[in-house]
Amino acid sequence: GAVVSQHPSWVICKSGTSVKIECRSLDFQATTMFWYRQFPKQSLMLMATSNEGSKATYEQGVEKDKFLINHASLTLSTLTVTSAHPEDSSFYICSARDPGVTNTEAFFGQGTRLTVV
Amino acid sequence: GENVEQHPSTLSVQEGDSAVIKCTYSDSASNYFPWYKQELGKGPQLIIDIRSNVGEKKDQRIAVTLNKTAKHFSLHITETQPEDSAVYFCAASITGNQFYFGTGTSLTVIP
Numbered sequence: 001g002a003v004v005s006q007h008p009s010w011v012i013c014k015s016g017t018s019v020k021i022e023c024r025s026l027d028f029q030a031t032t033m034f035w036y037r038q039f040p041k042q043s044l045m046l047m048a049t050s051n052e053g054s055k056a057t058y059e060q061g062v063e064k065d066k067f068l069i070n071h072a073s074l075t076l077s078t079l080t081v082t083s084a085h086p087e088d089s090s091f092y093i094c095s096a097r098d099p100g101v102t103n104t105e106a107f108f109g110q111g112t113r114l115t116v117v
Numbered sequence: 118g119e120n121v122e123q124h125p126s127t128l129s130v131q132e133g134d135s136a137v138i139k140c141t142y143s144d145s146a147s148n149y150f151p152w153y154k155q156e157l158g159k160g161p162q163l164i165i166d167i168r169s170n171v172g173e174k175k176d177q178r179i180a181v182t183l184n185k186t187a188k189h190f191s192l193h194i195t196e197t198q199p200e201d202s203a204v205y206f207c208a209a210s211i212t213g214n215q216f217y218f219g220t221g222t223s224l225t226v227i228p
Binding site: 006034041042043044045046049091093095105106107108109110111113 | 151153158159160161162163166206215216217218219220221223
């Protein structure tokens with residue numbers, strides 16, 4: 001089946017620094033990828049929809065200048081957490097699906113655990 | 118937007134018993150309903166899904182039912198095993214792109 005890979009799987013950074021998380025579709029081209037955030041023992045909350053070659057679409061309440069998304073190619077989307085603070089510590093997960101097929105499963109990355117100290 | 122509710126939040130069953138998790142959704146336009154299993158520190162893995170033109174689907178020990186009129190769907194796991202212990206999420210999708218997740222159910226199977 002299709003595989004989505006995230007990197008890194010975990011990262012620790014200091015407050016005020018920026019962190020980049022990569023999401024790659026390994027065996028298919030994804031015109032659209034999705035970024036989710038998950039707090040401990042809570043559900044996945046959609047942050048934004050990443051569109052190849054265009055600006056990302058952010059969900060209400062998500063700061064676009066805080067969470068920069070770049071979908072530069074059909075197999076790569078990046079999420080950059082800028083000027084990270086401890087409250088940004090969370091589990092970030094991306095997903096993608098094969099384009100052109102409706103209502104098919106979404107493939108999720110393994111997630112990135114971000115800890116801001 | 119879509120609102121998905123999931124119950125119960127925690128569930129403990131004896132090994133070999135059945136487990137049932139229920140979800141409701143709000144938007145009648147939703148037409149794809151996947152269930153995901155998430156183990157600690159990992160991303161969600163699809164275990165079964167159902168589309169709105171189907172009322173029930175089964176895959177070995179796992180089954181899902183959908184009641185479009187009532188806007189609810191359920192996950193049934195029979196003959197539970199300790200390795201079934203995980204957090205389970207239901208989701209609803211309208212466009213096939215964005216997924217709206219339930220709040221999760223932490224299932225513990227007691228040996």
